[in-house]
Amino acid sequence: MPASIGVLAGMGPRSTAPFVDMLIQACQDLYDARNDMDFPKMHIISLPTPFYPGIPVIDRDMANALKRGIAELVKVGVDLIVVPCNLAHVYFTAMIEASKDIPLLHIADCALRRLPAQITHVAIIGAAPTLESGIYQHRIRAKGKVVVNTIRLQELATELISLVKERGFIDKQVENTWRKVLSEAKQGNADAILVACTDISPLITEDQSLVIIDAAVSLAEAAVHASYSSHCQILTLTGSVT
Structure with missing residues:
Protein backbone atom coordinates (compact mmCIF):
# COMPACT_ATOMS: atom_id res chain seq x y z
CA MET A 1 0.00 0.00 0.00
CA ASP A 109 14.36 20.80 -5.58
CA CYS A 110 11.39 19.02 -7.15
CA ALA A 111 10.83 21.81 -9.67
CA LEU A 112 14.45 22.11 -10.75
CA ARG A 113 14.62 18.42 -11.62
CA ARG A 114 12.08 19.15 -14.37
CA LEU A 115 14.12 21.93 -15.97
CA PRO A 116 15.19 20.77 -19.46
CA ALA A 117 18.92 20.84 -20.12
CA GLN A 118 18.55 22.94 -23.28
CA ILE A 119 16.88 25.84 -21.44
CA THR A 120 19.15 28.86 -20.95
CA HIS A 121 17.00 31.70 -19.55
CA VAL A 122 14.40 31.11 -16.81
CA ALA A 123 11.82 33.61 -15.55
CA ILE A 124 10.55 32.86 -12.04
CA ILE A 125 6.94 33.86 -11.38
CA GLY A 126 6.03 34.00 -7.71
CA ALA A 127 5.40 36.13 -4.66
CA ALA A 128 7.99 38.81 -3.96
CA PRO A 129 9.16 37.27 -0.65
CA THR A 130 9.79 33.95 -2.41
CA LEU A 131 12.01 35.58 -5.00
CA GLU A 132 13.71 37.80 -2.44
CA SER A 133 14.75 34.68 -0.52
CA GLY A 134 16.72 33.36 -3.51
CA ILE A 135 15.61 29.74 -3.03
CA TYR A 136 15.10 29.35 -6.77
CA GLN A 137 17.75 31.69 -8.15
CA HIS A 138 20.75 29.93 -6.63
CA ARG A 139 19.47 26.54 -7.78
CA ILE A 140 18.91 27.81 -11.33
CA ARG A 141 22.31 29.50 -11.52
CA ALA A 142 23.97 26.37 -10.15
CA LYS A 143 22.72 24.64 -13.30
CA GLY A 144 24.39 27.28 -15.46
CA LYS A 145 21.14 29.05 -16.39
CA VAL A 146 20.34 32.76 -16.44
CA VAL A 147 17.56 34.08 -14.21
CA VAL A 148 15.23 36.53 -15.96
CA ASN A 149 13.74 39.09 -13.61
CA THR A 150 12.52 42.64 -14.09
CA ILE A 151 10.75 45.09 -11.83
CA ARG A 152 7.75 45.04 -14.16
CA LEU A 153 7.60 41.23 -14.16
CA GLN A 154 7.48 41.15 -10.36
CA GLU A 155 4.86 43.90 -10.28
CA LEU A 156 2.67 41.87 -12.63
CA ALA A 157 3.19 38.69 -10.59
CA THR A 158 2.16 40.47 -7.38
CA GLU A 159 -0.89 41.92 -9.11
CA LEU A 160 -1.82 38.51 -10.50
CA ILE A 161 -1.59 36.78 -7.11
CA SER A 162 -3.77 39.46 -5.52
CA LEU A 163 -6.36 39.13 -8.28
CA VAL A 164 -6.53 35.35 -7.97
CA LYS A 165 -7.05 35.59 -4.22
CA GLU A 166 -9.83 38.12 -4.75
CA ARG A 167 -11.55 36.83 -7.90
CA GLY A 168 -10.53 33.24 -8.45
CA PHE A 169 -9.14 31.63 -11.59
CA ILE A 170 -11.98 32.22 -14.06
CA ASP A 171 -11.94 35.97 -14.48
CA LYS A 172 -11.13 38.16 -17.47
CA GLN A 173 -8.81 40.51 -15.58
CA VAL A 174 -6.95 37.53 -14.10
CA GLU A 175 -6.55 36.00 -17.56
CA ASN A 176 -5.37 39.30 -19.06
CA THR A 177 -2.80 39.80 -16.31
CA TRP A 178 -1.50 36.25 -16.82
CA ARG A 179 -1.02 37.01 -20.51
CA LYS A 180 0.89 40.17 -19.57
CA VAL A 181 3.16 38.07 -17.34
CA LEU A 182 3.93 35.72 -20.23
CA SER A 183 4.58 38.65 -22.57
CA GLU A 184 6.93 40.34 -20.11
CA ALA A 185 8.88 37.10 -19.63
CA LYS A 186 9.28 36.72 -23.38
CA GLN A 187 10.48 40.30 -23.69
CA GLY A 188 13.16 39.43 -21.15
CA ASN A 189 14.36 36.65 -23.50
CA ALA A 190 13.13 33.85 -21.24
CA ASP A 191 12.77 30.49 -22.95
CA ALA A 192 11.18 28.98 -19.83
CA ILE A 193 8.91 30.11 -17.02
CA LEU A 194 9.04 28.51 -13.60
CA VAL A 195 5.71 29.09 -11.88
CA ALA A 196 6.67 29.38 -8.22
CA CYS A 197 3.25 30.18 -6.78
CA THR A 198 0.51 27.60 -6.34
CA ASP A 199 -2.13 30.34 -6.62
CA ILE A 200 -1.04 30.79 -10.25
CA SER A 201 -0.71 27.12 -11.22
CA PRO A 202 -4.33 26.62 -12.39
CA LEU A 203 -3.88 29.41 -14.95
CA ILE A 204 -1.22 27.51 -16.88
CA THR A 205 -2.06 26.54 -20.44
CA GLU A 206 0.23 25.29 -23.16
CA ASP A 207 2.38 28.01 -24.74
CA GLN A 208 4.36 26.84 -27.75
CA SER A 209 6.90 29.66 -27.40
CA LEU A 210 7.80 28.94 -23.77
CA VAL A 211 8.55 25.93 -21.61
CA ILE A 212 6.41 26.27 -18.48
CA ILE A 213 7.45 24.39 -15.36
CA ASP A 214 4.88 24.23 -12.59
CA ALA A 215 6.49 23.79 -9.18
CA ALA A 216 3.19 22.47 -7.79
Missing part, protein backbone atom coordinates in the same frame (compact mmCIF):
# COMPACT_ATOMS: atom_id res chain seq x y z
CA PRO A 2 1.36 3.48 -0.81
CA ALA A 3 2.77 5.50 2.06
CA SER A 4 0.44 8.12 3.50
CA ILE A 5 0.91 11.75 2.45
CA GLY A 6 0.41 14.74 4.71
CA VAL A 7 -0.48 17.87 2.74
CA LEU A 8 -0.04 21.22 4.45
CA ALA A 9 -1.95 23.43 2.02
CA GLY A 10 -4.22 26.46 2.10
CA MET A 11 -1.59 28.98 1.03
CA GLY A 12 -3.64 30.42 -0.54
CA PRO A 13 -6.94 28.65 0.09
CA ARG A 14 -7.87 28.43 -3.60
CA SER A 15 -4.71 26.42 -4.34
CA THR A 16 -5.61 23.48 -2.08
CA ALA A 17 -8.15 21.69 -4.28
CA PRO A 18 -6.06 22.03 -7.48
CA PHE A 19 -3.05 20.51 -5.71
CA VAL A 20 -5.07 17.53 -4.48
CA ASP A 21 -6.21 17.05 -8.09
CA MET A 22 -2.55 17.08 -9.14
CA LEU A 23 -1.79 14.32 -6.64
CA ILE A 24 -4.68 12.20 -7.89
CA GLN A 25 -3.69 12.76 -11.52
CA ALA A 26 -0.09 11.82 -10.76
CA CYS A 27 -1.24 8.57 -9.13
CA GLN A 28 -3.16 7.70 -12.27
CA ASP A 29 -0.50 8.82 -14.76
CA LEU A 30 2.54 7.41 -12.99
CA TYR A 31 1.15 4.31 -11.24
CA ASP A 32 -2.05 3.55 -13.14
CA ALA A 33 -4.20 4.02 -10.02
CA ARG A 34 -7.86 3.44 -10.85
CA ASN A 35 -9.73 1.97 -7.89
CA ASP A 36 -10.08 3.84 -4.60
CA MET A 37 -7.72 1.42 -2.84
CA ASP A 38 -4.98 2.16 -5.37
CA PHE A 39 -4.46 5.67 -4.02
CA PRO A 40 -2.44 6.73 -0.98
CA LYS A 41 -4.12 7.85 2.20
CA MET A 42 -3.91 11.63 2.52
CA HIS A 43 -4.28 13.98 5.44
CA ILE A 44 -4.97 17.49 4.17
CA ILE A 45 -4.79 20.69 6.18
CA SER A 46 -5.81 24.04 4.72
CA LEU A 47 -3.73 26.35 6.88
CA PRO A 48 -4.36 30.11 7.08
CA THR A 49 -1.03 31.95 7.20
CA PRO A 50 -0.09 35.64 7.65
CA PHE A 51 0.67 36.42 4.00
CA TYR A 52 -0.59 39.57 2.30
CA PRO A 53 0.51 40.30 -1.31
CA GLY A 54 2.73 43.35 -1.52
CA ILE A 55 3.30 43.52 2.26
CA PRO A 56 6.49 42.23 3.96
CA VAL A 57 6.09 38.91 5.73
CA ILE A 58 6.72 38.80 9.47
CA ASP A 59 9.12 35.87 9.56
CA ARG A 60 8.44 34.79 13.13
CA ASP A 61 4.67 34.69 12.62
CA MET A 62 4.95 32.77 9.35
CA ALA A 63 7.43 30.24 10.74
CA ASN A 64 5.29 29.63 13.82
CA ALA A 65 2.15 29.10 11.73
CA LEU A 66 3.94 26.58 9.52
CA LYS A 67 5.40 24.73 12.49
CA ARG A 68 1.94 24.38 14.01
CA GLY A 69 0.61 22.96 10.76
CA ILE A 70 3.48 20.49 10.43
CA ALA A 71 2.99 19.44 14.06
CA GLU A 72 -0.63 18.52 13.31
CA LEU A 73 0.48 16.22 10.49
CA VAL A 74 3.16 14.67 12.70
CA LYS A 75 0.54 13.97 15.35
CA VAL A 76 -1.61 12.13 12.80
CA GLY A 77 1.39 9.96 11.87
CA VAL A 78 1.79 10.55 8.13
CA ASP A 79 4.69 8.92 6.28
CA LEU A 80 5.80 11.98 4.33
CA ILE A 81 4.87 15.65 4.16
CA VAL A 82 4.45 18.08 1.28
CA VAL A 83 3.74 21.79 1.51
CA PRO A 84 2.33 23.14 -1.78
CA CYS A 85 3.36 26.72 -1.14
CA ASN A 86 6.61 28.12 -2.48
CA LEU A 87 6.86 30.89 0.10
CA ALA A 88 6.60 28.33 2.91
CA HIS A 89 9.89 26.81 1.75
CA VAL A 90 11.70 30.00 2.69
CA TYR A 91 11.08 28.61 6.20
CA PHE A 92 12.14 25.07 5.34
CA THR A 93 14.52 24.77 8.30
CA ALA A 94 11.72 25.60 10.73
CA MET A 95 9.43 23.06 9.05
CA ILE A 96 12.13 20.38 9.18
CA GLU A 97 12.54 20.98 12.91
CA ALA A 98 8.80 20.49 13.40
CA SER A 99 8.60 17.40 11.16
CA LYS A 100 10.26 15.11 13.73
CA ASP A 101 12.22 13.14 11.10
CA ILE A 102 9.18 12.57 8.87
CA PRO A 103 10.46 13.17 5.31
CA LEU A 104 9.59 16.60 3.95
CA LEU A 105 9.99 17.36 0.25
CA HIS A 106 11.43 20.70 -0.89
CA ILE A 107 9.35 22.21 -3.69
CA ALA A 108 12.30 23.99 -5.34
CA VAL A 217 2.94 19.67 -10.37
CA SER A 218 6.61 18.86 -9.76
CA LEU A 219 5.96 18.53 -6.03
CA ALA A 220 2.85 16.41 -6.56
CA GLU A 221 4.67 13.97 -8.84
CA ALA A 222 7.63 13.70 -6.48
CA ALA A 223 5.28 13.03 -3.56
CA VAL A 224 3.49 10.29 -5.48
CA HIS A 225 6.78 8.66 -6.50
CA ALA A 226 7.85 8.72 -2.85
CA SER A 227 4.51 7.36 -1.65
CA TYR A 228 4.56 4.37 -3.98
CA SER A 229 8.20 3.56 -3.19
CA SER A 230 8.74 1.18 -0.30
CA HIS A 231 8.17 3.09 2.94
CA CYS A 232 9.75 6.30 1.62
CA GLN A 233 13.25 4.83 1.78
CA ILE A 234 14.27 6.95 -1.21
CA LEU A 235 13.67 10.18 0.72
CA THR A 236 16.08 12.27 2.72
CA LEU A 237 15.22 15.08 5.07
CA THR A 238 16.43 17.63 2.53
CA GLY A 239 13.63 16.60 0.22
CA SER A 240 15.82 14.79 -2.29
CA VAL A 241 14.32 11.99 -4.33
CA THR A 242 16.56 9.57 -6.19
Whole structure:
Protein backbone atom coordinates (compact mmCIF):
# COMPACT_ATOMS: atom_id res chain seq x y z
CA MET A 1 0.00 0.00 0.00
CA PRO A 2 1.36 3.48 -0.81
CA ALA A 3 2.77 5.50 2.06
CA SER A 4 0.44 8.12 3.50
CA ILE A 5 0.91 11.75 2.45
CA GLY A 6 0.41 14.74 4.71
CA VAL A 7 -0.48 17.87 2.74
CA LEU A 8 -0.04 21.22 4.45
CA ALA A 9 -1.95 23.43 2.02
CA GLY A 10 -4.22 26.46 2.10
CA MET A 11 -1.59 28.98 1.03
CA GLY A 12 -3.64 30.42 -0.54
CA PRO A 13 -6.94 28.65 0.09
CA ARG A 14 -7.87 28.43 -3.60
CA SER A 15 -4.71 26.42 -4.34
CA THR A 16 -5.61 23.48 -2.08
CA ALA A 17 -8.15 21.69 -4.28
CA PRO A 18 -6.06 22.03 -7.48
CA PHE A 19 -3.05 20.51 -5.71
CA VAL A 20 -5.07 17.53 -4.48
CA ASP A 21 -6.21 17.05 -8.09
CA MET A 22 -2.55 17.08 -9.14
CA LEU A 23 -1.79 14.32 -6.64
CA ILE A 24 -4.68 12.20 -7.89
CA GLN A 25 -3.69 12.76 -11.52
CA ALA A 26 -0.09 11.82 -10.76
CA CYS A 27 -1.24 8.57 -9.13
CA GLN A 28 -3.16 7.70 -12.27
CA ASP A 29 -0.50 8.82 -14.76
CA LEU A 30 2.54 7.41 -12.99
CA TYR A 31 1.15 4.31 -11.24
CA ASP A 32 -2.05 3.55 -13.14
CA ALA A 33 -4.20 4.02 -10.02
CA ARG A 34 -7.86 3.44 -10.85
CA ASN A 35 -9.73 1.97 -7.89
CA ASP A 36 -10.08 3.84 -4.60
CA MET A 37 -7.72 1.42 -2.84
CA ASP A 38 -4.98 2.16 -5.37
CA PHE A 39 -4.46 5.67 -4.02
CA PRO A 40 -2.44 6.73 -0.98
CA LYS A 41 -4.12 7.85 2.20
CA MET A 42 -3.91 11.63 2.52
CA HIS A 43 -4.28 13.98 5.44
CA ILE A 44 -4.97 17.49 4.17
CA ILE A 45 -4.79 20.69 6.18
CA SER A 46 -5.81 24.04 4.72
CA LEU A 47 -3.73 26.35 6.88
CA PRO A 48 -4.36 30.11 7.08
CA THR A 49 -1.03 31.95 7.20
CA PRO A 50 -0.09 35.64 7.65
CA PHE A 51 0.67 36.42 4.00
CA TYR A 52 -0.59 39.57 2.30
CA PRO A 53 0.51 40.30 -1.31
CA GLY A 54 2.73 43.35 -1.52
CA ILE A 55 3.30 43.52 2.26
CA PRO A 56 6.49 42.23 3.96
CA VAL A 57 6.09 38.91 5.73
CA ILE A 58 6.72 38.80 9.47
CA ASP A 59 9.12 35.87 9.56
CA ARG A 60 8.44 34.79 13.13
CA ASP A 61 4.67 34.69 12.62
CA MET A 62 4.95 32.77 9.35
CA ALA A 63 7.43 30.24 10.74
CA ASN A 64 5.29 29.63 13.82
CA ALA A 65 2.15 29.10 11.73
CA LEU A 66 3.94 26.58 9.52
CA LYS A 67 5.40 24.73 12.49
CA ARG A 68 1.94 24.38 14.01
CA GLY A 69 0.61 22.96 10.76
CA ILE A 70 3.48 20.49 10.43
CA ALA A 71 2.99 19.44 14.06
CA GLU A 72 -0.63 18.52 13.31
CA LEU A 73 0.48 16.22 10.49
CA VAL A 74 3.16 14.67 12.70
CA LYS A 75 0.54 13.97 15.35
CA VAL A 76 -1.61 12.13 12.80
CA GLY A 77 1.39 9.96 11.87
CA VAL A 78 1.79 10.55 8.13
CA ASP A 79 4.69 8.92 6.28
CA LEU A 80 5.80 11.98 4.33
CA ILE A 81 4.87 15.65 4.16
CA VAL A 82 4.45 18.08 1.28
CA VAL A 83 3.74 21.79 1.51
CA PRO A 84 2.33 23.14 -1.78
CA CYS A 85 3.36 26.72 -1.14
CA ASN A 86 6.61 28.12 -2.48
CA LEU A 87 6.86 30.89 0.10
CA ALA A 88 6.60 28.33 2.91
CA HIS A 89 9.89 26.81 1.75
CA VAL A 90 11.70 30.00 2.69
CA TYR A 91 11.08 28.61 6.20
CA PHE A 92 12.14 25.07 5.34
CA THR A 93 14.52 24.77 8.30
CA ALA A 94 11.72 25.60 10.73
CA MET A 95 9.43 23.06 9.05
CA ILE A 96 12.13 20.38 9.18
CA GLU A 97 12.54 20.98 12.91
CA ALA A 98 8.80 20.49 13.40
CA SER A 99 8.60 17.40 11.16
CA LYS A 100 10.26 15.11 13.73
CA ASP A 101 12.22 13.14 11.10
CA ILE A 102 9.18 12.57 8.87
CA PRO A 103 10.46 13.17 5.31
CA LEU A 104 9.59 16.60 3.95
CA LEU A 105 9.99 17.36 0.25
CA HIS A 106 11.43 20.70 -0.89
CA ILE A 107 9.35 22.21 -3.69
CA ALA A 108 12.30 23.99 -5.34
CA ASP A 109 14.36 20.80 -5.58
CA CYS A 110 11.39 19.02 -7.15
CA ALA A 111 10.83 21.81 -9.67
CA LEU A 112 14.45 22.11 -10.75
CA ARG A 113 14.62 18.42 -11.62
CA ARG A 114 12.08 19.15 -14.37
CA LEU A 115 14.12 21.93 -15.97
CA PRO A 116 15.19 20.77 -19.46
CA ALA A 117 18.92 20.84 -20.12
CA GLN A 118 18.55 22.94 -23.28
CA ILE A 119 16.88 25.84 -21.44
CA THR A 120 19.15 28.86 -20.95
CA HIS A 121 17.00 31.70 -19.55
CA VAL A 122 14.40 31.11 -16.81
CA ALA A 123 11.82 33.61 -15.55
CA ILE A 124 10.55 32.86 -12.04
CA ILE A 125 6.94 33.86 -11.38
CA GLY A 126 6.03 34.00 -7.71
CA ALA A 127 5.40 36.13 -4.66
CA ALA A 128 7.99 38.81 -3.96
CA PRO A 129 9.16 37.27 -0.65
CA THR A 130 9.79 33.95 -2.41
CA LEU A 131 12.01 35.58 -5.00
CA GLU A 132 13.71 37.80 -2.44
CA SER A 133 14.75 34.68 -0.52
CA GLY A 134 16.72 33.36 -3.51
CA ILE A 135 15.61 29.74 -3.03
CA TYR A 136 15.10 29.35 -6.77
CA GLN A 137 17.75 31.69 -8.15
CA HIS A 138 20.75 29.93 -6.63
CA ARG A 139 19.47 26.54 -7.78
CA ILE A 140 18.91 27.81 -11.33
CA ARG A 141 22.31 29.50 -11.52
CA ALA A 142 23.97 26.37 -10.15
CA LYS A 143 22.72 24.64 -13.30
CA GLY A 144 24.39 27.28 -15.46
CA LYS A 145 21.14 29.05 -16.39
CA VAL A 146 20.34 32.76 -16.44
CA VAL A 147 17.56 34.08 -14.21
CA VAL A 148 15.23 36.53 -15.96
CA ASN A 149 13.74 39.09 -13.61
CA THR A 150 12.52 42.64 -14.09
CA ILE A 151 10.75 45.09 -11.83
CA ARG A 152 7.75 45.04 -14.16
CA LEU A 153 7.60 41.23 -14.16
CA GLN A 154 7.48 41.15 -10.36
CA GLU A 155 4.86 43.90 -10.28
CA LEU A 156 2.67 41.87 -12.63
CA ALA A 157 3.19 38.69 -10.59
CA THR A 158 2.16 40.47 -7.38
CA GLU A 159 -0.89 41.92 -9.11
CA LEU A 160 -1.82 38.51 -10.50
CA ILE A 161 -1.59 36.78 -7.11
CA SER A 162 -3.77 39.46 -5.52
CA LEU A 163 -6.36 39.13 -8.28
CA VAL A 164 -6.53 35.35 -7.97
CA LYS A 165 -7.05 35.59 -4.22
CA GLU A 166 -9.83 38.12 -4.75
CA ARG A 167 -11.55 36.83 -7.90
CA GLY A 168 -10.53 33.24 -8.45
CA PHE A 169 -9.14 31.63 -11.59
CA ILE A 170 -11.98 32.22 -14.06
CA ASP A 171 -11.94 35.97 -14.48
CA LYS A 172 -11.13 38.16 -17.47
CA GLN A 173 -8.81 40.51 -15.58
CA VAL A 174 -6.95 37.53 -14.10
CA GLU A 175 -6.55 36.00 -17.56
CA ASN A 176 -5.37 39.30 -19.06
CA THR A 177 -2.80 39.80 -16.31
CA TRP A 178 -1.50 36.25 -16.82
CA ARG A 179 -1.02 37.01 -20.51
CA LYS A 180 0.89 40.17 -19.57
CA VAL A 181 3.16 38.07 -17.34
CA LEU A 182 3.93 35.72 -20.23
CA SER A 183 4.58 38.65 -22.57
CA GLU A 184 6.93 40.34 -20.11
CA ALA A 185 8.88 37.10 -19.63
CA LYS A 186 9.28 36.72 -23.38
CA GLN A 187 10.48 40.30 -23.69
CA GLY A 188 13.16 39.43 -21.15
CA ASN A 189 14.36 36.65 -23.50
CA ALA A 190 13.13 33.85 -21.24
CA ASP A 191 12.77 30.49 -22.95
CA ALA A 192 11.18 28.98 -19.83
CA ILE A 193 8.91 30.11 -17.02
CA LEU A 194 9.04 28.51 -13.60
CA VAL A 195 5.71 29.09 -11.88
CA ALA A 196 6.67 29.38 -8.22
CA CYS A 197 3.25 30.18 -6.78
CA THR A 198 0.51 27.60 -6.34
CA ASP A 199 -2.13 30.34 -6.62
CA ILE A 200 -1.04 30.79 -10.25
CA SER A 201 -0.71 27.12 -11.22
CA PRO A 202 -4.33 26.62 -12.39
CA LEU A 203 -3.88 29.41 -14.95
CA ILE A 204 -1.22 27.51 -16.88
CA THR A 205 -2.06 26.54 -20.44
CA GLU A 206 0.23 25.29 -23.16
CA ASP A 207 2.38 28.01 -24.74
CA GLN A 208 4.36 26.84 -27.75
CA SER A 209 6.90 29.66 -27.40
CA LEU A 210 7.80 28.94 -23.77
CA VAL A 211 8.55 25.93 -21.61
CA ILE A 212 6.41 26.27 -18.48
CA ILE A 213 7.45 24.39 -15.36
CA ASP A 214 4.88 24.23 -12.59
CA ALA A 215 6.49 23.79 -9.18
CA ALA A 216 3.19 22.47 -7.79
CA VAL A 217 2.94 19.67 -10.37
CA SER A 218 6.61 18.86 -9.76
CA LEU A 219 5.96 18.53 -6.03
CA ALA A 220 2.85 16.41 -6.56
CA GLU A 221 4.67 13.97 -8.84
CA ALA A 222 7.63 13.70 -6.48
CA ALA A 223 5.28 13.03 -3.56
CA VAL A 224 3.49 10.29 -5.48
CA HIS A 225 6.78 8.66 -6.50
CA ALA A 226 7.85 8.72 -2.85
CA SER A 227 4.51 7.36 -1.65
CA TYR A 228 4.56 4.37 -3.98
CA SER A 229 8.20 3.56 -3.19
CA SER A 230 8.74 1.18 -0.30
CA HIS A 231 8.17 3.09 2.94
CA CYS A 232 9.75 6.30 1.62
CA GLN A 233 13.25 4.83 1.78
CA ILE A 234 14.27 6.95 -1.21
CA LEU A 235 13.67 10.18 0.72
CA THR A 236 16.08 12.27 2.72
CA LEU A 237 15.22 15.08 5.07
CA THR A 238 16.43 17.63 2.53
CA GLY A 239 13.63 16.60 0.22
CA SER A 240 15.82 14.79 -2.29
CA VAL A 241 14.32 11.99 -4.33
CA THR A 242 16.56 9.57 -6.19
